[in-house]
Amino acid sequence: MEIKKENINLTERNVKLNSNVMVEGDIIVPDIKPDIREILLADANVVTQSSEYRGGKLYVSGNVFFKILYRPDSEGEGCELKSLDASFEFSDSVDIPSGEDLTFFVCASTEHIGFTLVNSRKLSMKVIAALGINGYRERSFAPVTSVTGDDVQCREKRFNIYMPVADEQSDITVSDFLTVPADMPDIDEILKVDAWASGGxxxxxxxxxxxxxxxxxxxxxxxxxDGYTTELVCHEIPFTEIVEAEGVDENCAAGVIFSVKDVLASAKGDINGDTKIISAEILVNARVKASKTVQETICDDCYAIHGAMETETEKMELLEYVASENTEFTETQSVEMPKNVKMKNVINVTAKPILRETCVEDGALHMRGTLVSFLLYREEKEDGQIKCAVTETDFDWQKNVPGQGLIADCDLWVEDIAATKLSADEAEVKATMGLNAKVLKKSEIDIITGCTAVETDEAEENRPSLVIYFTEDGDTLWDVAKKYGTTVEKIQSANGIETDRFSSGKKILIPRAC
Structure with a gap:
């Protein structure tokens, strides 16, 4: 009897969990800034800086960067909007038992932001930061792939094994000088720069x-x-970067999700002395996830026709690739003006998707979440002020995926965002979101790691040369052949059949193997 084995190295994701962190603090208005009359928009960007596992806990630290847009309490000075920048540090720990040999990757996003204006010089902030935690472990298996011999039958099974190869994060600094069009006025003060990255x-x-x-x-x-005005200018900057990802090769499939961590912008004069240059430096985080699907054939079962076979087994957890989706979809919001408020024009719109749940149920992949948009607009009256409308809508993106026991791994981001004035009472926001999803089947199997032929006391001449057998539900040719010490081919030949499964009560002839 000849036994062949093959080493299989797997990267298993043993931890996938979400945790929320409450980050609180006060923002004090600097002396050079005017008092706050009204907060129009509060934006928060959560960034993780480090993570360390010790003592059964994963310790995570990071920063929350704030951008506050407000109406100053300084009538007669002309400028209708001002902005504040601030940042808070945070740290948290998450209980993860038995994680000593895991490699962890943590990503963060803003789940909720709230604020209270304590007084004209002090703002109290509360942010719920959502942490997504993945923990990976390397494991090796040496299953039996084939057993050959005159007296041995071996059933092979093929698996399309999905293996995470890399989950790496790298920070990219993108710098450029951006020009304000000639028909737009010079920059007096940069209030806010909204930045996001698409493509991937x-x-x-x-x-x-x-x-x-x-x-x-x-x-x-x-x-x-000609008096203070509020302006918006848009730019695009293409960028390319190489990210180190150990283990990645031409057999892998890779995807990248970008997130903007920080933006530094200042106004500069051009060669004519006009303040029409924006010096921008953007810190972009690139999260590269790579995987590959490997076809492995292993010995699923074996037996000896004459005698018995003892096998050694080990449990092996597998992720099998089922399907993937890389696409875009558009979510449309209707933004209605408050009572007694008319809109003159849209100034700007930003949006953030919050992915709350991914699952496969009733034969479909679901990505459920909330789209939160912030629409800046001007009132339709002579001294109309700039206002902000915050709108939340739930979405449920679906894709048919047949099968049972499936799980999904999904990422979601904003590709584009635009707003259109429909009337003085209503605006329409359209957010194009990109998504990347993989559907996997998670299963645990017993793999054969060794087998030994064992002699039995049953004499060959005592075995009947022919058995008449009435099948039961769930019977397969392999099960019947193994039970009666013959081969699948002999049963097929004796009965003129090719099927592998039977309905209950079918009579078949089982000849003895020579």
Missing amino acids: DCKIMNGKVMVKGTLHLKTLYTAAQ
């Missing part, structure tokens, strides 16, 4: 992934030409 094209090299994307920037600024 990947080119795989050995141990590296080249990522390409496009940064979208919306710069809100004040201009002092």
Whole structure:
């Protein structure tokens, strides 16, 4: 009897969980800034800086960066909007038993932001930061792949094993000088820069992934030409970067999700002395996830025709690839003006998707979440002020995926956002979101790691040369052949059948193997 074995190295994701952290603190208005009359918009960006596992806990630290847009309490000075920048540090621990040999990756997002204006110089902030935690472990198996011999039958089974190969994060600094169009007024003060990255094209090299994307920037600024006005200018910056990703090769599939961690922007003069240059430096985080599907054939079962076979087994957890989806979808919101408020024009719109649940149920993949949009607009009256409308809508993206016991791994991001005035009472927001989803089947199997032929006391001449058998529900040719010490081929030949499964009560002839 000849036994062949093969080493299989797997990267298992043993931990996938979400945790929320409450981050609180006060923002004090600097002396150079005017008092706050009204908060129009409070934006928060959560960034993780480090994670460390010790003593059964994962310790995570990071920062929350705030951008506050407010109406100053300084009538007669002309400027109708001002902005504040601030940041808080945070740290948290998450209970994860038996995680000593895991490699952890943590990503963060803003789940909720709230604020209270304590007084005109002090703002109390509360942010719920959502942490997504993945923990990976390397495992090796040596299953029996085949057993051969004159007296041995071996059943092989093929698996399409899904293996995570890399989950790496790399920070990219993108710098550029951006020009304000000639027909727009000079910059007096930059209030806020909204930035997001789209694209996410990947080119795989050995141990590296080249990522390409496009940064979208919306710069809100004040201009002092012919009285103070509030202006918006848009730019795009393409960028390319190489991310180190150990273990990645041409057999892998890779995807990248970009998130903007920080934006630094300042106004500069051009060669004519006009303040029409924006010096921008954007810190972008690129999270590269690579995987591959490997076809492995192992010995699923074996037996000896004459005698018995003892097998050694080990449990092996598998993720089998089922399907994937990389697409875009558009979510449309209707933004209605408050009572007695009319809209003159839209100034700017930003949006954030919050992914709350991914699951496979009733034959469909679901991605459920909430789209939160922030619409800046001006009132339709002579001294109309700038207002902000916050709108939340739930979405449920679906894709038919047949099968049972399936799980999903999904990522979601904003590709584009736009707003249109429909009337003085209503605006329409359209957010195009990109998604990447993989559907997997998680199962635990017993793999054969060794087998030994064992002699029995039963004499060969005592075995009947022919058995008449009435099948039961669930019977297979393999099960029947193994039970009566013959081969699948002999049963098929004796009965003129090719099917592998039977309905209950079918009579078949089982000849003895020679």
